[in-house]
Amino acid sequence: MGYILTEKDSILNDTIQLPEIIISKGQQMSAEELKQFQILQMRVYKVYPYARLAADRLTALNNGMARLKTSREKKKYFKIVEDYLNNEFEDRLKKLSRKQGQILVKLVHRQTGKTTYELIKTLKSGFKAFVSNTTANLFDISLKTEYKPYEVNEDYLIETILIRGFESGRLVNQPPANPVNYNNLMTHWEKKAKEINK
Numbered sequence: 181m182g183y184i185l186t187e188k189d190s191i192l193n194d195t196i197q198l199p200e201i202i203i204s205k206g207q208q209m210s211a212e213e214l215k216q217f218q219i220l221q222m223r224v225y226k227v228y229p230y231a232r233l234a235a236d237r238l239t240a241l242n243n244g245m246a247r248l249k250t251s252r253e254k255k256k257y258f259k260i261v262e263d264y265l266n267n268e269f270e271d272r273l274k275k276l277s278r279k280q281g282q283i284l285v286k287l288v289h290r291q292t293g294k295t296t297y298e299l300i301k302t303l304k305s306g307f308k309a310f311v312s313n314t315t316a317n318l319f320d321i322s323l324k325t326e327y328k329p330y331e332v333n334e335d336y337l338i339e340t341i342l343i344r345g346f347e348s349g350r351l352v353n354q355p356p357a358n359p360v361n362y363n364n365l366m367t368h369w370e371k372k373a374k375e376i377n378k
Contacts, residue, residue, distance in 0.1 A: 220334070220341065225345065227284040230288075234288050245258070282321050289327040290327040290358075293357025333369070336365060
């Protein structure tokens with residue numbers, strides 16, 4: 181174009197967001213399907229780091245608890261970790277939309293192997309888990325929701341987004357508690373699509 185860019189040019193420091201090209205076997209996505217997929221992708225990219233962090237913190241908490249001997253020490257240690265997490269993340273988590281909250285609950289299950297309800301019940305109490313779930317239900321979020329990519333289409337799409345995010349480097353991969361063979365998952369959903377379109 182007749183321009184020579186140098187290291188001082190601001191254009192080199194700008195990020196240009198290009199639309200993602202969807203390459204898939206069979207049918208192309210319609211414009212509306214593509215729009216919905218991209219909205220889901222933005223939501224997954226926003227909440228996945230929190231799910232990763234939950235898995236990291238749970239591992240660290242369990243390792244820390246294992247080193248302690250008395251229930252009093254464990255209770256004190258848990259309170260310190262809980263206060264840290266509340267101070268560090270509570271405000272950010274409160275700003276999530278209802279749909280982002282639903283996805284986060286699924287991703288916490290993907291990363292930890294336990295539902296958010298089970299985690300609260302184990303770490304706090306059954307009553308606290310019940311109250312938390314009742315409160316979440318007011319926002320159309322169930323803390324008992326599991327991540328089921330072989331059964332729920334949205335979960336399959338979330339897994340697709342995660343795999344692409346890992347491959348592109350946009351997301352940092354953390355092995356899930358229950359690994360999913362993505363090739364088998366894709367074949368499963370392609371077979372389902374063929375059955376529906378018969």
